[in-house]
Amino acid sequence: MSLHVHMDAPGGVAGDMFLAAMLDAFPDLEDALRQDLADAGISEHARLEWKPILKSGFAARHVRFDIDKAAPPTRHWRDIREMLTRSRLEPDIRDKALAMFVHLAEAEAASHAIPIDDVHFHELADWDSLGDFVGAASLIVRSGVTSWSCGAIPLGSGFVQTEHGRLPVPVPAVTALLKGFPLAQDDAAGERVTPTGAAILKELIAKPGGRAPAGRLIANGTGAGTRQLAGVPNIFRVLVLETTDNAPELISDQVQRITFEIDDMTPEEMGVALDLIRADAAVLDAGFTLGFGKKGRPRFAVDVIAKAGSAEDVALVCFRETSTIGLRFADIERHILPRVETVGGTLRTKQSDRLGVFTAKVESDDLAGISSLAERRRLARNAEQCDD
Numbered sequence: 175m176s177l178h179v180h181m182d183a184p185g186g187v188a189g190d191m192f193l194a195a196m197l198d199a200f201p202d203l204e205d206a207l208r209q210d211l212a213d214a215g216i217s218e219h220a221r222l223e224w225k226p227i228l229k230s231g232f233a234a235r236h237v238r239f240d241i242d243k244a245a246p247p248t249r250h251w252r253d254i255r256e257m258l259t260r261s262r263l264e265p266d267i268r269d270k271a272l273a274m275f276v277h278l279a280e281a282e283a284a285s286h287a288i289p290i291d292d293v294h295f296h297e298l299a300d301w302d303s304l305g306d307f308v309g310a311a312s313l314i315v316r317s318g319v320t321s322w323s324c325g326a327i328p329l330g331s332g333f334v335q336t337e338h339g340r341l342p343v344p345v346p347a348v349t350a351l352l353k354g355f356p357l358a359q360d361d362a363a364g365e366r367v368t369p370t371g372a373a374i375l376k377e378l379i380a381k382p383g384g385r386a387p388a389g390r391l392i393a394n395g396t397g398a399g400t401r402q403l404a405g406v407p408n409i410f411r412v413l414v415l416e417t418t419d420n421a422p423e424l425i426s427d428q429v430q431r432i433t434f435e436i437d438d439m440t441p442e443e444m445g446v447a448l449d450l451i452r453a454d455a456a457v458l459d460a461g462f463t464l465g466f467g468k469k470g471r472p473r474f475a476v477d478v479i480a481k482a483g484s485a486e487d488v489a490l491v492c493f494r495e496t497s498t499i500g501l502r503f504a505d506i507e508r509h510i511l512p513r514v515e516t517v518g519g520t521l522r523t524k525q526s527d528r529l530g531v532f533t534a535k536v537e538s539d540d541l542a543g544i545s546s547l548a549e550r551r552r553l554a555r556n557a558e559q560c561d562d
Contacts, residue, residue, distance in 0.1 A: 185408035186366030189306025199395030389415030
């Protein structure tokens with residue numbers, strides 16, 4: 175059995191929110207966390223405080239570091255790297271904290287076109303951010319979690335004031351760190367992802383856009399942010415799942431969905447139109463359901479799934495092949511089982527690993543030239559059994 179954590183960020187994600195949610199899910203690790211903060215040299219200047227609170231009516235934990243006013247600044251990446259490298263932290267925790275700082279330093283260096291050793295973390299809260307990264311590394315390693323997934327990240331909107339002037343949300347470093355992650359817009363204004371939160375996600379998520387695997391929920395935790403958002407709870411949640419080790423590695427990616435309605439084409443015309451739409455190389459699938467529209471007219475509700483980034487081109491195909499005058503677009507996540515195409519005799523089959531049980535399905539096109547339903551079913555059954 176293995177542990178998997180799925181993260182949801184309705185309010186966004188910041189280092190303190192991640193730390194609070196993980197500490198809420200793994201409260202037995204508090205003493206070890208405090209020791210790691212001491213071994214990193216952080217507790218001498220910043221003391222961890224956490225407490226239960228209500229955020230928009232939801233029970234959550236809030237974390238903050240009470241920083242000594244006499245604490246020296248540690249904003250340069252080269253100074254932070256040296257401090258952590260020479261600390262008493264256990265190697266795996268030290269390396270995890272350094273890895274998150276490296277992600278952030280690389281993003282800042284790219285944003286300002288400077289060498290990484292010249293990076294100066296202007297907007298970070300100094301010992302605060304050190305505590306967030308080291309604390310996150312401690313809980314990540316000590317929890318024993320082996321895999322992570324995350325839902326869509328709120329984009330945020332508006333501007334924030336920085337050392338470099340007024341910048342749009344998300345700021346350049348966060349934008350670089352979130353490349354590949356699915357983003358969502360809920361119309362709540364303000365910065366929703368901080369640089370520390372984005373760097374933690376970058377370190378944990380190898381394949382952005384994945385969903386939680388099947389498993390037994392054994393714990394959960396909720397961390398609260400400091401701001402109050404209009405219409406959105408400013409919380410970050412983790413779900414801890416116990417999963418089986420022999421579960422297949424699910425494949426996740428993003429696709430685009432195009433939907434529209436037709437009430438002035440015949441079924442024969444729709445059949446031809448869908449064949450032509452499916453023939454486009456960017457279309458993954460297309461179909462329709464039959465219903466009733468205005469004035470009781472029969473209506474075809476058409477649903478087209480296209481490869482990411484191809485919706486505009488596929489839209490032109492839909493306009494050309496049907497009588498629709500309007501389309502709807504949506505970016506969606508896709509979660510599929512690993513599959514392998516094999517050949518059993520003259521028939522191609524697709525074989526999938528379904529939680530350790532392999533199933534096979536014959537390609538229907540290979541059966542099209544065979545006479546009689548009984549014979550097609552017999553050949554398909556034999557081919558699928560051969561591939562078990």
